[in-house]
Amino acid sequence: MDPKNFTVAVHGGAEIEPVTGAVMTPIFQTSTFAQKAPGEHAGYDYSRGGNPTRTAHEAALAAIEGAKWGLAFASGLGAEQAIVQTLDPGAEVLVCDDVYGGTGRLFRKLWAKYGLTFHFVDMNNDAEVEKVLSPRIKMIWVETPTNPTMKVIDIAKMAEKAKKVGAILVVDNTFSSPFFQHPLKWGADIVVHSTTKYIGGHSDLIGGAVMTNKQELYEQIKFIQFAAGCVPSPFESFLLLRSIKTLAVRMIHHERNAIAVAEFLEHHPKVKSVYYPGLKSHPQHILAKKQMSGFSGMLSFDLRGTYEDVIKFLPKLKIFCLAESLGGVESLVNHPERMTHASVPPELRKKLGIGPTLLRLSVGIESMDDLIEDLNQAL
Numbered sequence: 205m206d207p208k209n210f211t212v213a214v215h216g217g218a219e220i221e222p223v224t225g226a227v228m229t230p231i232f233q234t235s236t237f238a239q240k241a242p243g244e245h246a247g248y249d250y251s252r253g254g255n256p257t258r259t260a261h262e263a264a265l266a267a268i269e270g271a272k273w274g275l276a277f278a279s280g281l282g283a284e285q286a287i288v289q290t291l292d293p294g295a296e297v298l299v300c301d302d303v304y305g306g307t308g309r310l311f312r313k314l315w316a317k318y319g320l321t322f323h324f325v326d327m328n329n330d331a332e333v334e335k336v337l338s339p340r341i342k343m344i345w346v347e348t349p350t351n352p353t354m355k356v357i358d359i360a361k362m363a364e365k366a367k368k369v370g371a372i373l374v375v376d377n378t379f380s381s382p383f384f385q386h387p388l389k390w391g392a393d394i395v396v397h398s399t400t401k402y403i404g405g406h407s408d409l410i411g412g413a414v415m416t417n418k419q420e421l422y423e424q425i426k427f428i429q430f431a432a433g434c435v436p437s438p439f440e441s442f443l444l445l446r447s448i449k450t451l452a453v454r455m456i457h458h459e460r461n462a463i464a465v466a467e468f469l470e471h472h473p474k475v476k477s478v479y480y481p482g483l484k485s486h487p488q489h490i491l492a493k494k495q496m497s498g499f500s501g502m503l504s505f506d507l508r509g510t511y512e513d514v515i516k517f518l519p520k521l522k523i524f525c526l527a528e529s530l531g532g533v534e535s536l537v538n539h540p541e542r543m544t545h546a547s548v549p550p551e552l553r554k555k556l557g558i559g560p561t562l563l564r565l566s567v568g569i570e571s572m573d574d575l576i577e578d579l580n581q582a583l
């Protein structure tokens with residue numbers, strides 16, 4: 205979605221309901237659909253395979269990502285699971301080393317025992333990537349910006365590497381949202397989202413999405429969606445349709461507030477470092493400016509001092525709520541080492557810079573001055 209194009213957010217996937225003329229897609233809360241004769245129906249037979257509310261939701265997902273097809277899942281990890289299930293036994297996957305904790309857990313603890321091999325590498329280190337890149341690699345899995353250290357990975361460059369070995373490039377676009385980044389444009393084959401985050405935007409549902417322009421991948425993943433059944437309910441689809449309409453306005457405010465918070469923290473004496481791709485001091489700021497049209501609302505920072513200082517700081521916050529997750533209209537703070545990234549092996553956490561003083565903020569859409577004042581008084 206072009207950030208200037210609010211029309212796609214508001215109208216993507218929307219069609220007037222043909223029977224009643226309802227302007228908003230109704231919640232088709234039904235598991236089954238009457239058939240005129242065996243096998244003769246109006247396009248829907250059973251809601252695991254398809255439901256009109258989900259169809260509208262999936263069309264909206266495709267529209268905002270500028271993709272031909274969108275598929276909705278019951279969670280982000282459910283969407284990821286379906287993507288992994290397209291692989292044949294024995295396949296090897298190249299994964300960026302600071303993927304979302306749950307993605308790492310899905311790969312290490314669940315899929316590794318089914319004969320798939322996952323190589324976790326620093327994708328900003330060309331030598332590390334080239335060392336494992338081979339025709340055995342069937343999928344390259346990128347998350348950018350990464351979580352929680354906000355590294356930016358060059359999607360176009362990884363697309364070239366994927367092409368070279370005949371692998372599929374998957375990009376987890378959750379942190380940027382389709383408003384600020386279009387991985388398909390840079391050569392990705394599949395985009396995956398946890399719609400729980402920015403696309404949902406209100407911290408009131410769990411959902412996932414897959415978008416692609418490749419028909420073969422679409423058909424494969426659609427079959428898995430139907431056969432394995434990890435589908436969202438009509439109500440969740442309705443909520444997501446509603447959320448997508450305000451994605452553009454929300455993202456603009458998330459970003460505006462995050463830039464202000466990042467700049468405030470960068471100049472605060474009690475803050476050691478700030479990790480936000482929108483700051484000139486960010487090591488991949490230029491790349492971020494090239495492949496993203498904005499920097500979103502996620503940032504991390506290291507407090508000066510020790511874990512004891514973090515423990516004193518957190519309860520003083522009045523607006524930022526200590527909680528996992530991100531992308532909702534309300535501001536959240538998270539301690540990655542003990543919360544979202546507790547399942548990451550300790551030696552990898554150390555390599556990634558996830559230490560006791562690291563805090564991650566999901567900057568909400570409250571008044572900018574209130575957010576800065578909240579951080580200021582707590583610091």
Ligand SMILES: *Cc1c(COP(=O)(O)O)cnc(C)c1O
Nearest residue numbers: 279280281304376378398400411
């Ligand atoms: C939350 C998240 C996921 C997993 O999504 P769920 O909806 O929680 O299953 C995947 N990737 C990223 C980047 C996330 O933030």
